[in-house]
Amino acid sequence: MSYSASREPTSSAAPSTDAWIERDAAAVWHPFTQHSTWVADEPTLVASAEGPWLIDLDGNRYLDGVSSLWVTTVGHCHPDINAAVKEQLDTLDHSTFLGTTHRPGIELAEALIDIAPQGEGPQLTKVFYAGDGSSAMEVALKMSYQYSTQTGHSRPKFVRLTSAYHGDTLGAVSAGGIDLFHQTYRPLLLQTIAAPSPGERHEGIDQDDHVAACTEELGRIMAEHGSEVCAIVLEPLMQGAAGMLNYPASYLQAARRLATEHGALLVCDEVATGIGRTGRMWSVEHAGIVPDLLACGKGITGGYLPLSAVLAAQHVWEGFLADGSTTPRTFFHGHTYTANPLCCAAALANLRIMREQDVVGQAAALGERLGELLAPLRDHPGVKEIRRHGTMIGVEVVDRGPRTGFEVCQAVRGHGVWLRPLGNTVIVMPPLNLGEDETELLAGALIKGIDEVLT
Numbered sequence: 001m002s003y004s005a006s007r008e009p010t011s012s013a014a015p016s017t018d019a020w021i022e023r024d025a026a027a028v029w030h031p032f033t034q035h036s037t038w039v040a041d042e043p044t045l046v047a048s049a050e051g052p053w054l055i056d057l058d059g060n061r062y063l064d065g066v067s068s069l070w071v072t073t074v075g076h077c078h079p080d081i082n083a084a085v086k087e088q089l090d091t092l093d094h095s096t097f098l099g100t101t102h103r104p105g106i107e108l109a110e111a112l113i114d115i116a117p118q119g120e121g122p123q124l125t126k127v128f129y130a131g132d133g134s135s136a137m138e139v140a141l142k143m144s145y146q147y148s149t150q151t152g153h154s155r156p157k158f159v160r161l162t163s164a165y166h167g168d169t170l171g172a173v174s175a176g177g178i179d180l181f182h183q184t185y186r187p188l189l190l191q192t193i194a195a196p197s198p199g200e201r202h203e204g205i206d207q208d209d210h211v212a213a214c215t216e217e218l219g220r221i222m223a224e225h226g227s228e229v230c231a232i233v234l235e236p237l238m239q240g241a242a243g244m245l246n247y248p249a250s251y252l253q254a255a256r257r258l259a260t261e262h263g264a265l266l267v268c269d270e271v272a273t274g275i276g277r278t279g280r281m282w283s284v285e286h287a288g289i290v291p292d293l294l295a296c297g298k299g300i301t302g303g304y305l306p307l308s309a310v311l312a313a314q315h316v317w318e319g320f321l322a323d324g325s326t327t328p329r330t331f332f333h334g335h336t337y338t339a340n341p342l343c344c345a346a347a348l349a350n351l352r353i354m355r356e357q358d359v360v361g362q363a364a365a366l367g368e369r370l371g372e373l374l375a376p377l378r379d380h381p382g383v384k385e386i387r388r389h390g391t392m393i394g395v396e397v398v399d400r401g402p403r404t405g406f407e408v409c410q411a412v413r414g415h416g417v418w419l420r421p422l423g424n425t426v427i428v429m430p431p432l433n434l435g436e437d438e439t440e441l442l443a444g445a446l447i448k449g450i451d452e453v454l455t
């Protein structure tokens with residue numbers, strides 16, 4: 001600790017949380033954060049973590065109720081993932097994937113193809129690595145467009161959904177539809193056609209009627225613009241960042257059919273929903289369909305390290321082969337740390353644990369159990385709606401000002417559970433292998449927090 005000691009010349013004791021927060025406020029610009037209220041909101045300083053627990057500098061333990069922003073699968077500092085990363089660290093730290101290859105990168109691609117979804121649509125046979133969810137979406141968007149130019153004609157437009165979220169880089173923002181996050185950047189973005197989201201709720205309109213109208217509108221958009229559309233882009237069955245807006249399989253099945261009918265690709269963003277989060281390995285499995293490009297990220301390394309991937313259909317891959325073509329057809333895209341071996345080793349260990357311990361089955365049961373435990377909230381005067389798809393849960397509370405959701409999360413923190421809201425929707429998305437005691441603690445803390453703030 002000589003570094004921190006040099007910053008704290010008057011004290012031989014370890015710096016306090018307040019001292020660290022002061023240094024943080026002086027030097028750090030946090031993501032998605034308004035810094036005028038940051039310090040007053042008393043951020044948690046996470047000092048260590050184990051299993052589903054985050055531990056602060058003073059030794060307080062908080063259940064990680066949102067999987068550290070939707071990434072942790074089998075718990076923090078899992079001994080098997082730790083061991084796999086350490087072993088990889090002593091073998092090969094990094095080598096480029098441009099012109100060389102390595103075993104972890106090959107093995108992980110095979111493992112992902114092995115667990116690729118099956119159903120109506122193509123086989124996913126190739127894996128392209130990227131660094132995080134946003135960059136996987138950049139890959140999927142660029143691949144879709146380039147594929148159109150190499151297999152027919154240039155189709156410069158994407159169909160996106162309102163309330164969509166695909167990440168924060170400009171291509172991903174182009175496919176997004178959350179005004180609060182995306183509106184500022186609209187003048188900078190790609191050409192898109194917005195289709196109304198089947199996940200949105202509209203006061204006084206029956207949800208089945210709304211979904212039917214959205215399905216019809218997607219058909220109308222494709223009939224009118226289909227020849228200019230290279231891809232329909234969506235989050236399958238659950239729009240996470242919009243506040244957990246779930247929608248039925250029938251819409252996803254219609255999107256699959258319409259894409260095929262009009263020669264466009266279907267891009268499914270499974271960055272949040274994938275790797276077991278919905279109680280199946282992939283959310284598309286609930287609809288029995290397979291997209292042409294599937295983006296995954298977040299939970300792929302168990303929440304350890306940044307890594308994402310695009311699983312591509314064989315026909316897309318073939319559209320990039322130069323055989324007999326006068327253009328290079330190469331996909332000129334890559335990231336310096338593409339397929340970093342440490343990330344691949346973490347992902348391989350995570351997927352092995354998930355297979356050996358049926359973590360996807362555990363997730364399905366956990367989702368059901370949380371649904372049961374939170375059911376009493378349906379009649380709570382402070383709760384508008386509870387939406388759930390597997391272990392992805394949004395509890396929308398009534399609007400008592402722009403920070404109601406945040407206030408609930410602060411109250412919940414007082415009961416030993418860390419949550420983060422999206423607007424007035426409190427998100428619950430715990431590690432997939434959460435035990436019964438912790439599951440009860442999580443649900444109980446949320447109910448108490450809502451009681452305290454909203455009665």
Ligand SMILES: *Cc1c(COP(=O)(O)O)cnc(C)c1O
Nearest residue numbers: 132133134165166167240271272
């Ligand atoms: C989080 C998320 C992304 C972006 O992933 P990053 O790793 O934050 O870049 C993309 N799509 C969906 C559906 C997400 O939830």
